[in-house]
Every structure is written in structure tokens, then in C-alpha cells.
Amino acid sequence: MSTPIIAFAKDWHEDPTSNHHVLRELAKTRRVLWLNSIATRKPKLSSGRDLGKISRKLREFVKGPVNVENDLWVMSPLALPLPHSQVASAINRSVLRTTVRALRLRLGIDRFQLWTFLPNTGPYVGTLGEDVSIYYCVDEWSMFSYLNREQTVTAERQLLSKVDAVFAINSPLAEAKRQLNPQTFVSPHGVDHALFATALDPSTVVPPDLAAIPHPRIGFYGTLRDWVDFELIAHIARKRPDWHIVLIGQQLTDISAIAGLSNVHLLGQKLHSELPAYCKGFDVGIIPYRIDERMTFVNPLKLREYLSAGLPVVSTPVPEVTKFEHARVAASRDGFVDAIERALGETGHAARAARSLAMKDETWSARVAKVARTVDEMAEKRKQR
Secondary structure, three states, X not given: OOOOEEEEOOOOOOOOOHHHHHHHHHOOOOOEEEEOOOXXXXXXXXXHHXXXXXXXXXXXXHHOOEEEEOOEEEEOOOOOOOOOOHHHHHHHHXXXXXXXXXXXXXXXXXXXXXXXXXXXXXXXXOOOOOOEEEEEEOOOHHHOOOOOHHHHHHHHHHHHHHOOEEEEOOHHXXXXXXXXXXXXXEOOXXXXXXXXXXXXOOOOXXXXXXXXXXXXXXXXXXXXXXXXXXXXHHHXXXXXXXXXXXXXXXXXXOOHHHOOOOOEEEEEOOOHHHHHXXXXXXOEEEEOEOOOHHHHHOOOHHHHHHHHXXXXXXXXXXXXXXXXOOEEEOOOHHHHHHHHHHHOOOOOHHHHHHHHHHOOOOXXXXXHHHHHHHHHHHHHHHHHO
């Protein structure tokens, strides 16, 4: 059995991210203890969503670790949600050490690797008894509008100075982190190809809420955040009133730009396992992101998922997307409409099958196995020293 992993990650119940894909793969061959988010920002007590989150975390702490699949265990540790307070960090450090010690005894974890997907976990690295520490960097956290930029930069610098190695999801992000930690590697996102290729299976049924919407269907799924260009979506809807734009995901920002447009359909949040069936019902998959400083460091998970499902893809000029020959990129609003028009002519089964086949070797299992080998070798060398 490979060395167990204890990981700081986003909350397990949220929409699947690279945290989920990486740790689920690792849990197929070793014990993984997933520690739900210890707060990257101070909660708003006026927010029902934030208060509900605090209440849920308290219930989960009392419940203890839960085996969710394979050898993956999920636990919500107690932590004061004041990520940039030195006093809170000291208290959290003491509580977390005690919690982790108890969890290790309960789950039979002796030696372990500490992995973190969060930028504010520097105070805990080196205090929990880990053999080796890893920062799996999935984004430029300081550029999120809902986080304090200066405080996030400071917290991540501390983390980068303490971990043994960093894995970043694209080259620009790796270059930025390598300035502070020379042991930085590039590890691009993967895809659950087998799951999304079921969109090509004749037995896969398009869900009723999508099937009720006329063709052509221009689809997007993902959290509806401020990086989605709703003005662009509104422009497409007005320019082509016979097209139907379908948006799937939790709404966490102002979407007034698309209000009242009868050919824009909000279907809400769906399970990750349901997405291939929705992809089957889409004619084109879109990535309508606002192009700003942060986009250099973004690697959209949905790009490889759309393609694995056989969809033609149209995107704004996200740098990572421009590398894919199977995706169309458009810089202007009218250009985006024209690109969708052309993509609608490429929806035949043969074209879909070819796009899916192109993604067959870009699996999460291959990506994660490579990272795990690197970390295991690093830990073994340290042990020998």
C-alpha cells in the first residue's frame, strides 16, 4: 500500500474541481484523508449561505470522518474562519494538530504525505508530522475578486517557502510559483474520458429539462461567477434569437445582463455524473470567459470534458484553450457568434467521435499517477537522507 495522504482541499460537497479528481484517483491506491476547507476568507455574518456553511461544518466535525468512496475519507476540522489573523492561526494550528493526531489513530495512518490545494495553509505545514509537503496549485488565487489580494499573496508566499514541491496546472502558473519554490512542476488537468465519452453512447438519454428545449442548443456548465461574460451571452442570444443558450450551474454572481431573454435557459446545478448526458443534448459547448489578467493562469476543466463528449467548442481567447486545435477561439462578440455558426456545421457523429478520441490519453489517472510517482520518489529520498 502506498503512503497515505492527508489533504487540505475545498469542500467535498461542492461542484467537482481538480481537488476532487486528483484525490479520488489517489484514493484508488492509498488511504486519503480529505480535510474540508479551513476558510480562505472571513465569512459574512449577514450571508445566509456563509452561516449555513458554518453550521454544516460544525455538524460534520461532530460526525467525524466519512468514507465516501474507495479509501477516501472526508472530514471537516474545526477552525476559526479568520485566515489572515495570527492569533486565529495559532489557535487553529493547535486544534488541528490535536485533530489530525486523533484522526491518524482512528484511521490507522502512520507515515503520511501532506498535500494542500489551498493557498492559506502555510501555518500548518511542518507542524503535523508529515514526511513531505506538496502544494497542488490550481489557480492564481490572489486574482479572485472575493479574496483580499494582498493578504492572499502573503499567505501563499509563506506556503511556497515551506512546502517541498509545487505542482501547477499550466506553465505560466508554474513559472510564477517557481520564483519562490524551485521545486515546481507543471501538471495539466486531465479528464474522466470514459465518463464523458458516454455522451456518444446511443443508450445515453438526454435529460428531460434539456430535451424540452429546441435545437440548436448552445451549452455551458460551471459555476456562474463573475468571470463568465454574461454580456457576451446576451449578445449571442439577441443576435440569434432562434438559438437556445443553456446554462448549467450554481448562480453566485449578478446575471442581470441575461434577464428577460427567452432563449437563455438556466437549468441550475447538476451532478457531475449527469453532465455527459447534458453534453449529448448540446450542439456546441462554449467557454465564454472574460479575458483578464487571471485567464493566463486558468486551465478550464470543461474544455477536455466537452471534447471527450464529442462537442465542438467555442471559447474566448483563454490562453490554454488556444493550444487545442479542436477548439475555435473568437476575440470579439460577433466573431464568437460566427464561430458558433461554423461549429454548428460540425456536429455529425464522425466529427464528435474524432474529437472524443483526441482526448483519450489525457486522463486523470495518467496525470495523477505521474505526480504521485514524483512525490513518492521525493519522499523516499528524504527518508534515506
